[in-house]
Amino acid sequence: MGVPTLSLSRVDEIGRTPLHFCGLDPQTKSKPVVDVDCARIVSMLLEVGFDPHMKCNMGWSPLDTYATLGLPETVNVLASHEGVDLNAVDEKHGKTALIRANINGNSVSSQVLLEAGADVNVEVVGGGNGLFWTVRNEAMRKMGARHGEEDSDEYMEGLVGYDDFNDEGLEGAKMNYEEQCSVDRKANEDKAVDLGCEPGKEYMKIIKQLLEVEGVDVNSRGGGGKTAIMLAASSGHVELVGLLLETGKVNLQLVDENGFGSITYAKTDEIRNMIIDFL
Incomplete structure (x- = not known):
């Protein structure tokens, strides 16, 4: 009988490789502990030749998964692996690992990716x-x-139908980590970890990190031609409006697809006056 060989291209029903799985069905709810373990496991898998670029059927790479979960040690292992494309996007939504870290409020994972050159x-x-x-x-x-x-x-719907989804799915893992968050916060006061329990604080931290990057486009347009300053102004978020304006890079002459500018979106007189001061 021949010696069995390890298949480095083996995938499950939705195209996930072993590199995708760590952290989705943790034996502990402590995210920092899971992160350390996953970093070690992912390192071993990379050493034996598993491909970090293989994507599941939803277009997610292993780096996307860990950036979304907020496992910065594991993100660092993948981001520093030779040849890894930090700016790979899923074909349908065009999101990178950095974008996923940002919008999930994972400031430490976001910083790791920024330092790696994303x-x-x-x-x-x-x-x-x-x-x-x-x-x-x-x-x-x-x-x-x-x-x-x-x-x-949509990502969750793409996984529904598989028996292990509820136990090993991304959302289930995130909920488990959130339950343990208050305990982990006390135990990791001096460590850089993504706990995920205070997304409000993390979003602002990420925004500040991004604004420090040379060349960041503060006038990037989303749906309807809106810019970040328009969204901030319409929400009544004085601190956020001030943060954007103070960069000196916001183009206040821009209008959206309906011809509305930042002043039109200002929810309060205070924000309207702030914008006028920078015109």
């Missing part, structure tokens, strides 16, 4: 770079509306 100005299908979409999520949070990853429902 492009901040890649735009999703339909428009808008990572800064635009993070501002959008922070504006939605400010208004008390749903925020997060816009195509997450």
Whole structure:
């Protein structure tokens, strides 16, 4: 009988390789612990030759998965692996791992990707770079509306029908980590970890990180031709409006597809006056 060989191209029913799985069915709800373990496991899988570029049927690479979950140590292992394309996008939505980290409020994973050289100005299908979409999520949070990853429902629907979905699915893993969040926060006060329990604070931290990157496009347009300043102004988010204006890079002459400019979107007189001061 011959010696069995390891298949490096083996995938499950939805195209996931072993590189995709770590962290989806954790034996502990402590995200920092899972992250350390996953970083070690992913390192071993890469060493024996598993391809970090293989995508599942929904177009997600392993890097997309860990950026979404907020496992920065694991993200770093993949991002620093020779030849990994940091700016690879899924064909349907055009999102990079950096964009997924941003819109899921994973500031540490986002910083890891920025330091590795990820492009901040890649735009999703339909428009808008990572800064635009993070501002959008922070504006939605400010208004008390749903925020997060816009195509997450579709991603979940793409997995429905498989018996292991509820136990090993992305959303289930995120919920498990959130339950443990308050405990992990106390245990990791001095560590850079993505706990995921305070997305509001994380969105603002990510926005500040992105604005520090040379060349970031603060005028990237999303749906309807809107820019980040329009979204911030319409939400009444004074701090966010101020943060964008203070870059000195916001083009306040831009209008959306309906001909409305930033002043038109201003929810309050205070924000309107802030914009006028920068015109």
